[in-house]
Amino acid sequence: MARQARLGGGDPAREQCHLAAPGADVRRVVLTAVAATATVVALAGCSRVVTGEAVSIYADPFAVAGLPATDGPSGPRPDAPRAMLSIHGANGSDADALASSAISDLSAFWSTEYPAVFAGNFRPVTDLASWDPNVDGTGRFCGESTYGVVNAGYCTRDGSIGWDRTILLPTLTDTFGPMAVVMVIAHEYGHAIQHDSGLAGADSPTLVLEQQADCFAGAYMRYVAAGESNRFTLNTSDGLNAVMAAMVAVRDTDPSDPEAVHGNAFERITAFQTGFTLGARGCTEIDEAEVADRRAQLPRVFTQSGESGDMPVTEQSVGMIVDSLNTVFGLTQPPNVVYSGADTGCPDAAATEPVSYCPATRTIGVSMPELSDRGTPRDVGAAGGDVDELAVDIRGDFSAFGLVASRYALAVQQQDGYPLTEPSTALHTACLTGVWTASTAAGGTPALSPGDLDEAVSGLLTDGLMASDVDGETVPSGFARVDAYRAGVLGGPDVCTNRYG
Template sequence: MRRTVRAAVAAAAAVVALAGCARVVTGEAVSIYADPFAVAGLPATDGPSGPRPDAPHAIPSVHGADGSDADALASAAIADLADFWSTEYPAVFAGHFRPVTDLTSWDPNVDGSGRFCGESTHGVVNAAYCTRDGSIGWDRAILLPTLTDTFGPMAVVMVIAHEYGHAIQHDSGLAGADSPTLVLEQQADCFAGAYMRHVAAGGSNRFTLNTSNGLNAVMAAMVAVRDTDPNDPEAVHGNAFERITAFQTGFTLGARGCTTIDEAEVAGRREQLPQAFTRSGESGDMPVTEQSVGMIVDSLNSVFGLPEQPTVVYSGADTGCPDVTATEPVSYCPATRTIGVSMPELIDRGTPYDVGAAGQGVDELAVDIRGDFSAFGLVASRYALAVQQEDGYPLTEPSTALHTACLTGVWTAATAAGGTPALSPGDLDEAVSGLLTDGLMASDVDGETVPSGFARVDAFQAGVLGGADVCTNRYG
């Protein structure tokens, strides 16, 4: 965030484990949105995520495959996707489903190792769908192993599902000759989400996916391979917020819901959100100081208009509040209506990681994206507890956690609409990252969060895109 609307931060980060400071609570599922233990209508579950040990051995033939674990995983994903789309395709589209059978694997380290889509694969660290011949190919030596090591095997399955989604949109005619690339990428993310729900619901005989850490890791992989500069002509996948939104559309509504993603729908989502960076080298981060925290609280006062506004103290998050567990680096005390801040820790949370002059490479896939919003979003989330207290809601229920994330999203949208300070494009990525890796931004007054990062991000999105009434209807 900063004082000018067009500023932004090119997020920099380092790979971290999917763990955090907020404490996770457990419960039973009730409904699709209001229930904090539901994931788009499915219960939030733990358990295995990855290939089933009793999966069918029959896998398709792949050009250039060398029998590696990466090839076996990608090939099993192709076979499973064919099974899924053989049923789903005729339920959504006219015509007959044609499985993708032209498959290629390569090692980008080896010169002359092969060709894909008419080009040499030397140096190509990627997975892709070729519109020229309807084939799918992948790098078995760098990209797929890195995804597996960082996020688990289901991240590879998600990437293959995304590429298979391109095949579906082209075969079905959903993709037109003049369709913007961003729209095609958003549709493919959505189709990947529809398939991942099929797996999470137990419909796959090759893979399993739990809806807590397993699904969190899949979404984290999408955050890692996001666009970071909307001004870059090659930025065609969308930022983390956009990619996750499209994925969640498919996971929630199924493949048919993905057909509603078109140029107008994407433009509508983008209309009130920041998309432009300042000139190269100019940061969108605002220093995290007592003064800037005060500006954030003033902004929150303006958005929510509480008759009794919280006071802020900078002597530490632990203010000695009775019957409340202090949360670092910022906490809320209902008894005194005080927000306590540990400034050194908050500054650390708002400081971008330094990934070096070379920038972020495939060996530095990042989900813990930090910047000023990583700090200011936490302040907003503790203020959101004061809003709930004023409205008479409990502050220690699981629904409180999602209500908090939703109200934080409401404030975020207000800053995007020209508030002071103003939202920068990288701020949304920092918000999604925090919701997936830490969860404090979606926690109750004691720092208790819910197990599903999907539910946490969905609640924040509801506030950003739907407003305060949605928060009340879902979580009030």
Template sequence: MARSSTTRLLIAASSAALALCLGVTGCSRTINGTPTTSGSTSADTVAGLPASDGPSGLKPGAQDAGLPVEGGTDGKVDTLATNAVADVQRYWRSAYPETFGGGDFRPIERLVSYDSGGGGRRVCGQDTSGLVNAFYCPAEDTIAWDRGELLPGLRNTFGAMAPVTVLAHETGHAVQYRAGLVDERTPTLVSEQQADCFTGAFFRHVAEGSAEHVRVSTGSGLNKVLGVLGYIRDEPGRTGFSDARAHGSAFDRVSAFQYGFSDGPKRCTEMTEESVTERTTQFRFWKEAQETDLPIDGESVEQVERSLREVFVDTGVAPPEITTEQRPCPGTETTEPASYCAETNTISLNLSELRTAATPPGNGDRESGYGDFAAYAQLASRYALAVQEAAGLTLTGDTAGLRTACLVGAWSGLIVEDPIGRRNPVGELRIAPGDLDEGIASLLSDNGLIAADAEGEQVPAGFARVEAFRVGFRQGTAPCASEYDD
């Protein structure tokens, strides 16, 4: 929520945001079988729901909601938007009294569709000409969206549920004002991530099949929804968590969504300035070196190797040898850009492929990667396999993939240094603002290793990959074995 009279969507069209665009356009592998639990967490479920790929978007045959929309058309974008708003409001009619201990959810007073490339109209005291955005205006109790560029652009990149994500977020702001959760003193970061959390709660309702007009799969469908949240993040290193227009990093926004999806809207109401500040990963660059990516070369590989040894020293694991030679490993599938051989306790790196993984995309290049952290996190994932091997754990299957993501998250959490001194980082290597967003982009792609087993098979659901990484980042190595147990 900006300090003006509207809450707006902010688009960060930076390299890692573009990486999220490219990374989630493909669907993950088909998910078959019956969910099987692993400890307290299932490798085949998404927050307790079966993980499955399937259609996402408008349900065929659903009767149009027919809500009145100023400036609305009968085109595909407005049809999707109108039915999405209808479903979100229907959800809140039921969830609002349960969440807030009574009261009724009052429908949004005014819905406005406009074309940012057209002549414009007055909404909330401003001209919409050239306004590529969607927003909630509390003064007029209005939700407005750009049908000309914003929503079709998001739909073309992330699929039909992208506009639904945006409008569920804006309706979340309306819920905040109705419930008295926010006022002019509320930090923007808190109100924005609470709205992300409410969005997650609504999407749980959709994933359960309870929405009248829209549907989403818990596999590729939710992958793309999470990709939208990454795309509309703040620019890494340029926006601090206390800035007036801060919305959050990709990591923080996706985390907030997952809280709502997993725990429901009541969890969202518990978000406070203290709790959001405690977990934020959004900081400005405060050291010049943070603005430069780590090169992909032998010296940097040694730095990362040293960091991994320092973080995992307490496990008592014999550190694997890391080599840039392509050594054979009988009976083991080679994975790129890094491969682990349990028989010899060796990680083989393909530096050329690692450089590709570290190269942010540009000009629609789908052969590039996500940034230096995403590349070295794939090396870390193979190191995590060595940790599991030493503990006698299996190295193949979805549970191994979740453990791997959790351990990579734990390593990441232990090399964070922030300017308000909440952590005591290990060793000398540090991750910079935006690095975790690169990790999210890689986790949501269909070819990464961060949440993959020794054979390179990823955990099917991107939601589960990100959740496992987040558990390790927040809680360290301990839950990686207990939550994801063979």
């Protein structure tokens, strides 16, 4: 967060081929489609996953866009037949086999989905390419050398899809599991659907096309999660969480960069969740006006080039956050804040590090050293950085301030008479935290900075304390946690009450 934030940014230039620039260093990822890796870091001791029966008729806290929150396998079905596709440059690697199976499954999905959404006949993608970016002079894709191209892409010139089988796909599999690779291929297939259907116009902004492709990937992933795929399975707890974490890792990190044409983590996850919830037809509603409306008050450039907008996490800055929360929610009995530790000896709630809420005393307890550590940025990369440095554990000041806001949200629920230890409480907490987040985007002090939403999404996926009840208990689905937070950011307090109250 920052003391001020300004809006801005221009339309990115259209690109002919959605992949890395030719000649790029082999260890660099220039993200123009979907490509990157990450390390999912679970922060121990902050929240606990609980199971049980649904308690909300309107919004089942154990549901994922209408599907049950399930565990179990995620990845290729053991009995799935090997896809026999012609792939230029393929060498029979496991990565090529996985990508080939994904192409075959996507063709099956779109063979029924395409005529239900678009006019005309569906044409499966058959022009495929695989390459080793370490080898110079042997591979070509979209008319360019693939040397140094650690990426996957769709080529608008000839309608082909290609991928790096040596670095990108194996690392994605090792880090997130094989369904992260399938998600990447689904995104690229989404570009093919755009162009064949005419959804992609000559003047369509690249950002809109990328958001649509993320959305189409989400629609396909629901097909898999619903058990309709003959080749893959996807559970809706840690399996879907890992797929979404991969999307966090391929976010745009500096919205003022002219090459930032895909969206930040919040935007990419929003598009993905739209497809997962509404299906492919919902993705056709993503256009320039819809994206602009979603972005309306959210910051898109840093205050100065290269600045993150982070404030030091101190007692003074935490006090500023609490003052802001007091203004937004206007509680008749706002909570007190103590800085001597998260464990305040509360008689009716467990201590949650690094910040907790005690209903009996209406006190927020803060362990300042731990909270400050949570709000300290990690020296990791993202799209456009070294593939080995990418991480989904994105930290900054909002990683800390969002936790303070979430404990304050429990005080809001307490005053309104809601229970503080139900599964729905966790999602209500995330939603109200989103409401406060949106208020900081409207200006004033503090003000939302571009990286803050990404830090929030990261925390919701990797830890969940921001979406937990008074005892720190959360729900299994990172999708549900992020969706609740997003509802508060984009929908406001009435949405929180209607869904989770």
